[in-house]
Amino acid sequence: MDVTQDYILKNKQRFLDELFELLRIPSVSADSKHKDDMVATANFICNSFLKAGADKAQVMQTDGHPVVYAEKILDPSLPTILVYGHYDVQPPDPLELWTSPPFEPVIKTTDIHPEGAIFARGSCDDKGQVWMHVKAFEAMVSSSELPCNVKFMIEGEEEVGSPNLGPFCRQHKDLLKADVILVSDTGIIANDTPSIDAGLRGLSYVEVEVTGANRDLHSGIYGGAVANPINVLCEMIASLKDANKHITIPGFYDDLLELSSEERAALGKTPFDLEAYKQDLDINDIEGEAGYTTIERTGIRPTLDVNGIWGGYIGEGAKTVLPSKAYAKISMRLVPHQRPEAITALFQKYFEAIAPASVTVKVKPHHGGKPVVVPTNSLEYKAAEMAMKKTFGKDPIPTRSGGSIPIIALFEEVLGIKSVLMGFGLDSDALHSPNEHFGLFNFYKGIETIPYYYQYYSQLKK
Amino acid sequence: MDVTQDYILKNKQRFLDELFELLRIPSVSADSKHKDDMVATANFICNSFLKAGADKAQVMQTDGHPVVYAEKILDPSLPTILVYGHYDVQPPDPLELWTSPPFEPVIKTTDIHPEGAIFARGSCDDKGQVWMHVKAFEAMVSSSELPCNVKFMIEGEEEVGSPNLGPFCRQHKDLLKADVILVSDTGIIANDTPSIDAGLRGLSYVEVEVTGANRDLHSGIYGGAVANPINVLCEMIASLKDANKHITIPGFYDDLLELSSEERAALGKTPFDLEAYKQDLDINDIEGEAGYTTIERTGIRPTLDVNGIWGGYIGEGAKTVLPSKAYAKISMRLVPHQRPEAITALFQKYFEAIAPASVTVKVKPHHGGKPVVVPTNSLEYKAAEMAMKKTFGKDPIPTRSGGSIPIIALFEEVLGIKSVLMGFGLDSDALHSPNEHFGLFNFYKGIETIPYYYQYYSQLKK
Numbered sequence: 001m002d003v004t005q006d007y008i009l010k011n012k013q014r015f016l017d018e019l020f021e022l023l024r025i026p027s028v029s030a031d032s033k034h035k036d037d038m039v040a041t042a043n044f045i046c047n048s049f050l051k052a053g054a055d056k057a058q059v060m061q062t063d064g065h066p067v068v069y070a071e072k073i074l075d076p077s078l079p080t081i082l083v084y085g086h087y088d089v090q091p092p093d094p095l096e097l098w099t100s101p102p103f104e105p106v107i108k109t110t111d112i113h114p115e116g117a118i119f120a121r122g123s124c125d126d127k128g129q130v131w132m133h134v135k136a137f138e139a140m141v142s143s144s145e146l147p148c149n150v151k152f153m154i155e156g157e158e159e160v161g162s163p164n165l166g167p168f169c170r171q172h173k174d175l176l177k178a179d180v181i182l183v184s185d186t187g188i189i190a191n192d193t194p195s196i197d198a199g200l201r202g203l204s205y206v207e208v209e210v211t212g213a214n215r216d217l218h219s220g221i222y223g224g225a226v227a228n229p230i231n232v233l234c235e236m237i238a239s240l241k242d243a244n245k246h247i248t249i250p251g252f253y254d255d256l257l258e259l260s261s262e263e264r265a266a267l268g269k270t271p272f273d274l275e276a277y278k279q280d281l282d283i284n285d286i287e288g289e290a291g292y293t294t295i296e297r298t299g300i301r302p303t304l305d306v307n308g309i310w311g312g313y314i315g316e317g318a319k320t321v322l323p324s325k326a327y328a329k330i331s332m333r334l335v336p337h338q339r340p341e342a343i344t345a346l347f348q349k350y351f352e353a354i355a356p357a358s359v360t361v362k363v364k365p366h367h368g369g370k371p372v373v374v375p376t377n378s379l380e381y382k383a384a385e386m387a388m389k390k391t392f393g394k395d396p397i398p399t400r401s402g403g404s405i406p407i408i409a410l411f412e413e414v415l416g417i418k419s420v421l422m423g424f425g426l427d428s429d430a431l432h433s434p435n436e437h438f439g440l441f442n443f444y445k446g447i448e449t450i451p452y453y454y455q456y457y458s459q460l461k462k
Numbered sequence: 463m464d465v466t467q468d469y470i471l472k473n474k475q476r477f478l479d480e481l482f483e484l485l486r487i488p489s490v491s492a493d494s495k496h497k498d499d500m501v502a503t504a505n506f507i508c509n510s511f512l513k514a515g516a517d518k519a520q521v522m523q524t525d526g527h528p529v530v531y532a533e534k535i536l537d538p539s540l541p542t543i544l545v546y547g548h549y550d551v552q553p554p555d556p557l558e559l560w561t562s563p564p565f566e567p568v569i570k571t572t573d574i575h576p577e578g579a580i581f582a583r584g585s586c587d588d589k590g591q592v593w594m595h596v597k598a599f600e601a602m603v604s605s606s607e608l609p610c611n612v613k614f615m616i617e618g619e620e621e622v623g624s625p626n627l628g629p630f631c632r633q634h635k636d637l638l639k640a641d642v643i644l645v646s647d648t649g650i651i652a653n654d655t656p657s658i659d660a661g662l663r664g665l666s667y668v669e670v671e672v673t674g675a676n677r678d679l680h681s682g683i684y685g686g687a688v689a690n691p692i693n694v695l696c697e698m699i700a701s702l703k704d705a706n707k708h709i710t711i712p713g714f715y716d717d718l719l720e721l722s723s724e725e726r727a728a729l730g731k732t733p734f735d736l737e738a739y740k741q742d743l744d745i746n747d748i749e750g751e752a753g754y755t756t757i758e759r760t761g762i763r764p765t766l767d768v769n770g771i772w773g774g775y776i777g778e779g780a781k782t783v784l785p786s787k788a789y790a791k792i793s794m795r796l797v798p799h800q801r802p803e804a805i806t807a808l809f810q811k812y813f814e815a816i817a818p819a820s821v822t823v824k825v826k827p828h829h830g831g832k833p834v835v836v837p838t839n840s841l842e843y844k845a846a847e848m849a850m851k852k853t854f855g856k857d858p859i860p861t862r863s864g865g866s867i868p869i870i871a872l873f874e875e876v877l878g879i880k881s882v883l884m885g886f887g888l889d890s891d892a893l894h895s896p897n898e899h900f901g902l903f904n905f906y907k908g909i910e911t912i913p914y915y916y917q918y919y920s921q922l923k924k
Contacts, residue, residue, distance in 0.1 A: 029779075091777055212743075215559070215895050223765040224751065224764075225759040230769075230771050230790075233771075235699075281676055286820060287694075288686050297686040307780075308773065308783070309788065310772045313791060315492065315493065317828075318667045320769055321894050323769075327776075328692075356749060358745060432678065432680045
């Protein structure tokens with residue numbers, strides 16, 4: 001891999017310039033006004049695969065945003081790695097909290113990234129990590145050091161729950177045939193503490209609507225006598241957890257696989273500095289389920305969080321309205337073996353049951369995703385462990401990520417292929433937040449590590 | 463008053479056309495982008511007083527939106543009536559719920575207004591009712607039947623708590639000298655059931671901000687381990703009332719003057735049809751403080767309502783953000799002798815006390831207003847009673863309105879003048895809501911009744 005690594009070193013600046021170009025396209029999948037930007041981004045990535053040396057690359061239509069597919073088949077008898085990533089990004093709002101515009105990438109230094117980091121929406125999640133793969137591939141092809149076949153499937157709907165990737169996989173099962181799926185959409189513990197995600201939480205996401213009277217009312221004339229849907233919604237949300245922050249939905253924990261005390265002890269070895277954590281977030285205290293550590297709360301325990309709430313008058317000044325409706329977006333992170341459809345149904349049943357007679361409620365399910373576990377003794381995990389050890393100089397720690405990549409469970413179900421989650425971001429990179437960034441160290445470390453994954457996986461697979 | 467009434471009949475259509483013109487100016491005081499519209503509205507009203515026969519009329523500056531002042535002094539020895547009203551309106555949102563644009567008035571019939579009603583923001587609250595006064599004045603002057611001196615003070619900040627009217631009154635005490643203040647900014651029970659407000663609730667209005675981490679976080683990575691300010695805000699709001707919908711803020715009820723059982727019995731005679739009430743609002747059940755009737759809940763009991771709430775992602779689709787901040791606008795309607803400053807302070811103290819250590823909270827007081835009682839045996843009340851009996855053909859019922867006109871208490875304090883609340887709207891007129899309207903019956907009944915108030919008040923005052 002020396003020729004490959006040398007090629008990477010020599011082309012560093014160009015790789016970055018190209019990524020900047022990609023980050024400038026606002027590929028926000030949740031917002032229909034960015035439909036054209038989604039197509040432009042897909043075309044950009046498709047062309048980049050051809051330039052990098054793919055045999056073929058194409059933008060493939062779905063019922064939503066398109067999927068970019070590319071491949072290079074050296075020899076059908078060699079192992080095949082399928083790389084999955086996504087080119088869509090989260091909405092950038094609240095815009096006023098960005099210190100530079102979200103779609104005008106710039107390099108800025110931070111305490112954690114003294115060598116500089118790329119500030120832009122999608123820099124880490126996931127355009128920057130997709131670009132590591134495109135460039136690692138280019139380097140291997142250009143150096144004639146590609147040790148196996150490779151396929152790429154880069155979708156445009158991950159941030160909205162990949163509603164069309166299931167059908168896409170079912171329709172193109174043959175095309176997507178591979179030995180392993182390699183995904184870089186997660187992170188490491190720190191730049192000097194590499195880690196690999198051995199598990200991902202699942203997700204159930206709902207939107208709720210609480211309706212009181214059939215119209216907005218004057219709070220002076222009706223206040224006190226008619227249910228206020230905002231007050232009611234707050235009471236209903238408050239009652240979804242008890243004083244121990246245990247979720248109160250009946251049956252919620254029924255399918256949950258409790259970890260053994262050995263497994264919990266192993267997880268307890270993850271380095272964690274509570275004071276540094278609180279300082280980074282600027283909070284006086286943490287908050288979570290009684291009886292579990294922070295690492296456990298974010299890795300092996302399910303959650304219920306309100307991701308958005310709105311109702312009544314939210315403009316400048318004061319308005320004494322008693323609104324007709326109030327809304328919330330609520331997500332639940334799930335762990336094995338909780339099933340998103342079942343949890344969504346339990347939520348809906350309970351939420352409807354606790355609504356007082358003075359209001360009506362609607363629960364609208366959004367996307368869901370199953371939780372995932374990647375066994376640390378599997379071949380695909382081992383190859384990632386070896387690759388990271390090679391480039392970081394130390395063994396990566398297996399972690400349980402709190403995030404969800406719902407499609408991973410689907411890959412196994414539909415395509416019958418295991419995934420490995422070798423990501424290079426940091427938790428502090430402000431994913432989904434204003435000022436998302438991706439360390440230059442991390443970007444280049446990813447490009448450097450990926451070719452070794454190819455090498456070790458091909459060797460182990462023999 | 464026959465010549466006056468005849469003049470009104472002959473000019474009905476013109477009065478309405480002029481009101482339409484006034485309603486077309488979007489005088490939203492809460493929104494700074496309507497600053498020029500506020501000035502245009504003030505000028506429109508100022509000119510209308512001059513045309514109607516005022517000796518003088520002027521737009522007077524304040525630190526906020528201007529006040530329109532006008533007067534006609536026949537003889538200093540005659541009684542002087544000061545008419546108060548406001549030309550500003552509530553914000554029209556949510557716009558999508560209006561069946562016709564809020565600033566394009568149209569006449570539509572409703573079940574309650576088969577003769578037609580004027581649909582527009584401000585049609586009832588309070589531009590339409592101000593216009594009744596301008597036109598009644600015009601009719602009396604034109605007919606040479608004005609029995610007393612009259613002054614007008616029409617402000618532009620009622621909907622934002624009249625922050626500059628107190629200073630204005632203090633500065634112009636002499637100019638505003640009068641025997642009584644006549645206000646039409648309330649309503650009657652029904653078009654066949656006239657009533658006069660013998661009391662108004664006061665108001666305390668606060669905006670709260672709950673902050674968790676210093677930035678929006680990925681709910682997968684941090685969810686379950688860090689306080690979510692939306693969940694926390696919901697829990698805090700829920701804890702502001704107990705299961706009986708009694709407000710839990712310590713000291714909240716301390717200054718409240720309980721009504722005697724005789725007074726409650728008298729109030730109990732107010733006609734009220736619960737089934738019709740529920741049907742009109744399209745609700746299955748009412749909700750309010752245990753132990754009190756709907757009339758009591760809206761008239762003699764204090765309330766706590768969330769008028770607006772927002773936080774996190776509220777756009778299209780799903781975003782798994784754990785937001786840094788959540789906000790709510792909360793108002794409390796007050797009854798004698800609760801004092802707004804004291805209640806706001808109690809709220810703030812309690813809200814800060816119940817905040818968990820995992821968040822920080824800020825409480826920002828908006829405007830407040832003292833509750834008001836108008837004795838039914840007072841001269842100013844009697845004159846209104848006689849005027850309404852004359853035009854409705856039956857005795858008006860004294861009611862306690864749930865709404866607040868904070869400035870009424872201030873008038874008494876600063877100017878030493880009692881007010882009388884003779885309004886002509888209906889509770890069902892959608893004040894502060896989409897599709898606000900004002901019955902043509904009510905508009906003309908107001909113009910017809912006001913001259914009699916002048917007549918009877920002048921007679922009683924002699």
